[in-house]
Amino acid sequence: MLVRVRSKDGNFRFDLQPSADISELVSKILETAPNADPSTLTMSNQPRGGEQNVSNIRGRTLQSLGLKHGDLIFVSYKEKSSSTPSTAEPSTSTAQPPATTTVAQGSRIWETVQEDPVDTYWRSKDGMIPRGRDATFCKHGAKGMCDYCMPLEPYDAAYHKAEAIKHLSYHAYLRKRTPKGNPTSASMALPPLNPLDYRVKVPCPSGGHLPWPAGICTGCQPSAITLQSQPFRMVDHLEIASMDIVDRFLQAWRKTGLQRFGWLIGRYEPYDKVPMGVKAVVEAIHEPPQQGELDGLTLGLPWEDEPRILDLAKSASPPLTIVGYIFTDLDPTPEDRTKNVYKRHANSFYLSSLEAIFAATLQRQHPTLSRSSPTGKFESRLVTAVLTATEDGQVDVAAYQVSEQACAMVEADMIEASVDPGIVRVKEEDRTQGSARYVPDVFFTYKNEYGLEVKKSAKPCFPVEYLLVNVTHGFPQSPSPSFRSTKFSIENRHGIEEQQVEQVMQTLRDLGALNMQPGSSNDLHKRVELAKWLSDWHLVAFLGTTQLFSAEDMKILVQVTSSPRLLEEPQSLDALFATEGWQTFMTIVRESAPSRPPQPTVTSGNDDIPQDVLDQIAAEEAASHPSGSGSSGLRICPHCTFENEHSGRDCEVCGLPL
Numbered sequence: 022m023l024v025r026v027r028s029k030d031g032n033f034r035f036d037l038q039p040s041a042d043i044s045e046l047v048s049k050i051l052e053t054a055p056n057a058d059p060s061t062l063t064m065s066n067q068p069r070g071g072e073q074n075v076s077n078i079r080g081r082t083l084q085s086l087g088l089k090h091g092d093l094i095f096v097s098y099k100e101k102s103s104s105t106p107s108t109a110e111p112s113t114s115t116a117q118p119p120a121t122t123t124v125a126q127g128s129r130i131w132e133t134v135q136e137d138p139v140d141t142y143w144r145s146k147d148g149m150i151p152r153g154r155d156a157t158f159c160k161h162g163a164k165g166m167c168d169y170c171m172p173l174e175p176y177d178a179a180y181h182k183a184e185a186i187k188h189l190s191y192h193a194y195l196r197k198r199t200p201k202g203n204p205t206s207a208s209m210a211l212p213p214l215n216p217l218d219y220r221v222k223v224p225c226p227s228g229g230h231l232p233w234p235a236g237i238c239t240g241c242q243p244s245a246i247t248l249q250s251q252p253f254r255m256v257d258h259l260e261i262a263s264m265d266i267v268d269r270f271l272q273a274w275r276k277t278g279l280q281r282f283g284w285l286i287g288r289y290e291p292y293d294k295v296p297m298g299v300k301a302v303v304e305a306i307h308e309p310p311q312q313g314e315l316d317g318l319t320l321g322l323p324w325e326d327e328p329r330i331l332d333l334a335k336s337a338s339p340p341l342t343i344v345g346y347i348f349t350d351l352d353p354t355p356e357d358r359t360k361n362v363y364k365r366h367a368n369s370f371y372l373s374s375l376e377a378i379f380a381a382t383l384q385r386q387h388p389t390l391s392r393s394s395p396t397g398k399f400e401s402r403l404v405t406a407v408l409t410a411t412e413d414g415q416v417d418v419a420a421y422q423v424s425e426q427a428c429a430m431v432e433a434d435m436i437e438a439s440v441d442p443g444i445v446r447v448k449e450e451d452r453t454q455g456s457a458r459y460v461p462d463v464f465f466t467y468k469n470e471y472g473l474e475v476k477k478s479a480k481p482c483f484p485v486e487y488l489l490v491n492v493t494h495g496f497p498q499s500p501s502p503s504f505r506s507t508k509f510s511i512e513n514r515h516g517i518e519e520q521q522v523e524q525v526m527q528t529l530r531d532l533g534a535l536n537m538q539p540g541s542s543n544d545l546h547k548r549v550e551l552a553k554w555l556s557d558w559h560l561v562a563f564l565g566t567t568q569l570f571s572a573e574d575m576k577i578l579v580q581v582t583s584s585p586r587l588l589e590e591p592q593s594l595d596a597l598f599a600t601e602g603w604q605t606f607m608t609i610v611r612e613s614a615p616s617r618p619p620q621p622t623v624t625s626g627n628d629d630i631p632q633d634v635l636d637q638i639a640a641e642e643a644a645s646h647p648s649g650s651g652s653s654g655l656r657i658c659p660h661c662t663f664e665n666e667h668s669g670r671d672c673e674v675c676g677l678p679l
Contacts, residue, residue: 022090024083028097029227030054039084046083050096051273053200061099064377068095073211077129077395079654089272097233099228106482130397131212132235134390139289139299143192148175148297175296188490191400192297194253195393214393215401217429219243234457238652244431245462246537248479251424255389255402257495258292258300259345262502264644265587270306271408271416273517274349278595279313282320285345286334289402301344301404304337304583305558311514318348333565336576337583343387345404351416360414372405373442380423381431381488400425404492420492427488434458439482447480503583505553509560526610528554533569535611539595548591557593569609575670579600 024046026033035049051057063072078086149172158169173180175193193523198213220235222241230236261267273281283306292298307330334341352362366372384401391399409417430436439446451458463479465487503621510518532551537544561582581597597603657671658665658679665672665679672679
């Protein structure tokens with residue numbers, strides 16, 4: 022078949038077999054471009070955009086890539102530097118052609134990505150929206166199907182409008198972007214999602230000028246940006262497993278009035294309220310070191326303890342990770358201190374510009390692994406949650422994400438916060454060497470007072486709402502959190518709560534943990550109580566800092582205490598009891614137990630007390646507790662002063678005559 026190629030060196034035609042490997046076409050292209058660097062060779066089916074490096078399609082035949090007779094391919098590449106050896110002079114007689122070697126060394130990054138289990142789940146489903154038989158329009162039988170009852174695609178616009186669903190879910194959006202047709206075609210083989218990048222390409226793909234900031238052209242400069250509402254969202258719903266989790270987080274603010282910050286520890290699950298939806302389920306809030314203030318807080322980033330907490334969370338059952346963060350913004354009203362100022366609303370702001378930029382920074386640090394992106398990463402599922410006042414002064418959760426455009430603009434250093442929390446400022450262009458910043462034209466659209474859509478320049482500022490994506494939130498009707506207790510002291514609350522080993526050891530003594538042995542079933546009730554107390558995220562995280570448990574023992578500890586069937590099967594604690602770390606801890610608890618005061622010993626006589634004194638005591642006791650006329654009265658023993666309930670000749674304790 023005939024394949025046409027267009028490059029900056031001209032137009033060429035090559036006659037190849039459909040079963041030919043892509044490396045044959047690459048070799049012929051390199052023959053027409055002796056100065057081309059094979060490692061930079063890219064192909065596309067359009068003049069601009071969609072370029073793919075040949076290393077990403079190595080080993081594929083022309084037919085499997087969807088190429089047909091007469092197809093036109095657009096090729097681009099960079100020229101080799103003067104120090105690069107010529108491809109016509111291989112170093113050894115057995116060397117392969119450069120193009121073949123380059124293709125063999127390439128890799129399809131997205132195919133090696135290990136996605137989250139929720140992504141694996143949705144990729145195994147078709148996501149179609151089922152519809153019942155329409156009694157008015159359907160004229161077929163019960164097993165038939167027509168246009169009025171056939172399932173809808175998960176991205177169907179009419180369905181989303183009818184159900185008031187503002188954003189497509191990530192997988193519905195992905196299904197919409199994936200080309201339909203032959204699964205072996207080139208368009209189906211390549212990832213459909215390309216991450217946004219507003220930075221200048223350095224070096225320039227054309228290679229015709231000095232790199233930025235010394236030079237710039239249409240080939241390396243980013244295009245103009247039009248801000249718009251993001252049509253999809255990576256997370257559709259934020260679910261907090263229990264109200265106690267939020268209540269414990271709020272206790273610090275209630276005691277001090279200072280704002281607090283915490284990382285949301287949880288997992289991602291399918292969400293059935295949205296087609297192919299994803300929800301973030303929060304099982305705990307971990308509070309890093311911070312300095313709270315009345316109107317804000319100071320937080321240290323990067324978070325030094327994050328690797329340990331992530332490793333600990335991964336060992337839970339099921340595995341957990343960081344799904345977002347939460348902070349308070351509460352200000353009691355002067356008139357009624359039990360209510361808070363309503364400050365985040367449509368006429369004010371939902372997230373301030375500073376908070377939006379902070380969210381974009383964190384989302385860039387926590388990307389989502391995706392097989393649908395050529396980089397293996399796409400966007401982020403990190404959720405921003407705010408505990409703020411409602412219109413009636415009560416406290417509620419508000420959840421958001423920032424858009425892909427927001428993350429790309431922060432990455433390109435294009436925007437900054439302003440004094441007005443609802444306004445984002447666009448930075449000025451800077452051509453200083455080392456800190457160069459290129460800012461393309463930025464626009465946003467809005468409807469004027471006549472209902473017409475108007476485009477306006479976003480320089481020098483624009484509303485922060487253009488960067489936000491709403492996320493719904495809620496609590497389960499039947500809570501079943503992975504961690505059953507929230508009673509243990511929370512980390513990094515100095516002056517409010519303190520985590521101490523002595524506190525843990527005393528509770529273990531009170532619960533009878535010292536007497537529990539693996540395999541024993543006589544203490545079932547006590548085991549359940551111990552299991553409830555141990556199933557506390559903050560307790561487990563604290564025990565990991567005591568150096569008493571090895572890394573393997575900590576994995577067993579968090580896996581056992583987060584098991585869904587822990588309370589139904591308390592014998593699962595045997596796996597924890599058998600660890601070396603637990604046995605060492607129990608030894609320390611036993612040896613550090615406080616000594617009990619000596620108990621008085623009852624003897625058969627009172628040799629240290631004179632007999633006349635004992636008789637006097639007995640007489641006084643007898644006078645104060647006179648015996649009845651019957652045989653059921655109380656009698657005081659003159660030797661040990663014990664009250665005998667039944668009349669008898671001898672004392673029931675010391676055995677001496679009464």
